Amino acid sequence: MAETKLGQTNYWWVNQGQTYQQERKAGILWAPKVQKNGVQPLHWQSMLHVRPGDVILHYAKGVRAFSVVATAAVDAHRPGDLPEDMWDRDGRMIRTTYNEAADAIALDELLLDERLREPQAGPFDRSGKVKQGYLFPLSKTFGESFASTFGDRFPALGVAAGGYVPSEARMEAVELLRALIGVPLLTIKGRTNKILAVRPPEVVVATESSPAGALVPIAWVEEALQLLREHGSVTIHPDQVGYRSAFIGAVLLQLPYALASGSPPVISFQAPAVAEPDASSPPAADKVATDPFTGSLEKPFAGTQRGEQPALRRRLLGSMSEAECAICGETYPARFLWAAHIKPRSVCTDAERRDLSHVGMLACVFGCDSLFETGYIGVNENGQIVASSFDPAHKAIATKLADLEGRFVSAHTVASATYFTWHHLNMFRGRIA
Numbered sequence: 001m002a003e004t005k006l007g008q009t010n011y012w013w014v015n016q017g018q019t020y021q022q023e024r025k026a027g028i029l030w031a032p033k034v035q036k037n038g039v040q041p042l043h044w045q046s047m048l049h050v051r052p053g054d055v056i057l058h059y060a061k062g063v064r065a066f067s068v069v070a071t072a073a074v075d076a077h078r079p080g081d082l083p084e085d086m087w088d089r090d091g092r093m094i095r096t097t098y099n100e101a102a103d104a105i106a107l108d109e110l111l112l113d114e115r116l117r118e119p120q121a122g123p124f125d126r127s128g129k130v131k132q133g134y135l136f137p138l139s140k141t142f143g144e145s146f147a148s149t150f151g152d153r154f155p156a157l158g159v160a161a162g163g164y165v166p167s168e169a170r171m172e173a174v175e176l177l178r179a180l181i182g183v184p185l186l187t188i189k190g191r192t193n194k195i196l197a198v199r200p201p202e203v204v205v206a207t208e209s210s211p212a213g214a215l216v217p218i219a220w221v222e223e224a225l226q227l228l229r230e231h232g233s234v235t236i237h238p239d240q241v242g243y244r245s246a247f248i249g250a251v252l253l254q255l256p257y258a259l260a261s262g263s264p265p266v267i268s269f270q271a272p273a274v275a276e277p278d279a280s281s282p283p284a285a286d287k288v289a290t291d292p293f294t295g296s297l298e299k300p301f302a303g304t305q306r307g308e309q310p311a312l313r314r315r316l317l318g319s320m321s322e323a324e325c326a327i328c329g330e331t332y333p334a335r336f337l338w339a340a341h342i343k344p345r346s347v348c349t350d351a352e353r354r355d356l357s358h359v360g361m362l363a364c365v366f367g368c369d370s371l372f373e374t375g376y377i378g379v380n381e382n383g384q385i386v387a388s389s390f391d392p393a394h395k396a397i398a399t400k401l402a403d404l405e406g407r408f409v410s411a412h413t414v415a416s417a418t419y420f421t422w423h424h425l426n427m428f429r430g431r432i433a
Contacts, residue, residue, distance in 0.1 A: 011143030012046070012056045013123040013136045020060035022081040026331075027070075027320060029056070029094040030079055031134050032087040042121070043133035047073040047092045050135075052318050055143060056096060059123075059130060062104030063146075066154055067096040068165070071318030074357045075413040077383060080329075090414055095320045101153045109150075114142055165269060166256040167334040169229055170321035173222035175335060176251065177203050185250035188236065188265050193247050205247050216244045224248050228255075233268035236260070256314070313339035315356040325364035326411040327372060327385065328404060337362045338369045342411070342419035344427075352419075359419055361411035367400050377404055378428030379420040383412030388429040 016023055023029060031044040050056075050069055058065040076093035107130060115128040123136035168176065177198045185193045196213045197204040203221070204213040220242040227234040227241075234241065236249035249267060252258055257269045317323055322333050340363040345353060352359055363369035371377045376388045376397075385408075387401040412420055 009140075009143070010051065010054045011138035011140060011146075012050060012054060013138050014056055014058055015123070015130065015132075015134055016058055016060045016064075019082055020058065020064060022079065024058070024065065024098045024100070026079060026081065026324065027095055027098060027322075028079070029096060029135065030076065030082065030091055032078070032091040034088060034090075036088065041133065043131075043135055044092075046135045046137065047094060049137070050094055057138065057143075057146065058098070059107075062106045063101065063110075063150075064104050065098045065100045067098045068319070070095040070097055070167075070320040071315065074315065075415050076410055077408065077413060079410070080408070095318055095323060097320065099154055101150075103153055105150050105153060110146070114145060118142055165229060165232065166319050167317055167321055168255050169225060169269075170319075171225075171335065173218050173225055174198060174200055176225070176254075177218065177221060180251065180254060183254070185247070185254065187246040187250045188253070188260050189246065191246070193250050205244070207247075216247055217242070220244060221248055221251055224252060228252065228267070228269075233266050235264055235266050237264040256310075309339065312341075312356050312360045315339075316360055316362050323362055324410065325368050326361040326409055327363055327368035327377070327407070328366075329407065329410070330364065330366075332364050332366075336365050338365060340369050340372065342416060343422045344373075358413070358416040361409075361416075367397075368404075371400070371404070372423075375423075375427040375429045376401060378424040379409050379412055380424065381417070381421070383408050383417075383420075385409060386424075386428070 014029060019030075029047065029050075031047050033044065034040050051072060052069050054069040056067045056069065057063050058067065071094060073092040073094050076091060078087060078089050078091055079093075112128045115124040116126075118124050118139055119137070121137055122142075123131055123133075123138070125131050171179075177195055181195045181198065183194070185195070187193060191208060194206045195203055196206050198218070201218055202215040203218055205216050206213045224234050224241045234252065236245050236252075238245050241248045249260065249265065252267045253260060255269075258267055259270050260267050316339050317334055317337065320334060322331055323337055324331050325337060339360050341348070341360055343352065343359060348359065363372060368377075376390065378386050378388075380386050384406055385404045387405045390398045390401055409420075
């Protein structure tokens with residue numbers, strides 16, 4: 001396997017002849033860990049080398065899409081939409097943002113010379129045809145040449161060139177602004193702004209010179225966010241983002257991995273690297289989560305904060321704007337998903353708290369997180385939900401429990417089973433008569 005180079009975009013080729021539609025719909029890649037004979041093919045192990053911000057070319061009778069990787073691989077059972085008779089249930093999943101081509105690129109459109117120059121570990125055989133297998137590394141030269149040659153087939157290719165875009169940047173401006181009400185926002189020059197209220201189509205912003213607040217069009221913030229999403233950067237200057245550019249820059253700097261540089265300042269995202277040495281480091285030095293988490297588990301303020309909690313959320317969600325609840329299986333916008341601990345954090349050992357790939361799961365706020373946390377549902381040794389009885393007078397809750405009963409939980413794997421077992425033994429209320 002070619003070495004994954006950190007701090008730059010790496011390129012990958014995935015063959016999805018039988019699974020493209022299902023994986024595209026779910027926004028994922030999924031591969032088993034081992035074959036039935038116990039062999040671990042390199043083209044499946046390559047899932048472990050993919051990093052957020054990497055670019056993947058999706059091949060299914062032609063290059064159908066490119067995607068920008070949102071999360072590193074996590075253990076996950078085979079999604080229900082994929083064929084059951086072809087692979088083992090245990091595997092790994094990567095979340096990635098698909099961008100489909102207006103017209104698929106046929107293999108013959110890719111220059112034979114370029115295909116033949118790819119390393120032996122790549123996706124092409126000695127005649128330039130596509131190998132059998134799932135995920136293969138591509139050279140930077142091939143990836144950049146592809147983007148240059150076929151960029152007009154992909155309306156969103158600029159996002160890939162811009163690199164990693166966190167999920168918060170995909171929020172609507174009004175939701176981002178509401179989340180920042182009352183938060184001191186430092187401008188690039190170090191002055192403090194504060195959002196007092198959000199009243200569409202405007203936001204009320206207090207400054208040192210206008211402490212009672214002044215109105216700023218929300219549309220200006222939305223336009224700046226759109227530039228970030230499309231190009232990976234935005235110039236903080238009145239000519240580009242309006243005369244309240246200082247406030248808009250202060251808002252954008254609240255986004256994870258956002259950095260300002262140059263004059264006039266340009267805000268862009270620093271692609272996360274592989275390690276996270278210190279969770280108390282400033283955002284510019286923040287990194288993508290790996291196992292075990294090595295940062296500080298407590299972050300001082302007036303009391304203590306969960307140092308690893310943002311890393312757990314990034315590990316599970318990355319830059320995805322939406323994802324699937326591990327319990328009910330429904331897909332929701334990111335703001336409606338919690339990075340929930342399977343075993344309560346308060347009773348986890350430090351080693352368990354650092355086990356980011358297995359100790360947590362995404363659970364929606366529409367009942368799943370609360371029902372699991374309060375023990376009204378548990379997960380058995382087969383990875384299926386078991387529901388406690390509930391007073392039928394509370395019809396909505398009883399119906400919810402009945403709907404969840406027997407569902408397979410996507411986060412239940414061999415490695416996470418111990419956490420689910422602890423929850424089942426210590427928190428699940430059982431089948432109350």
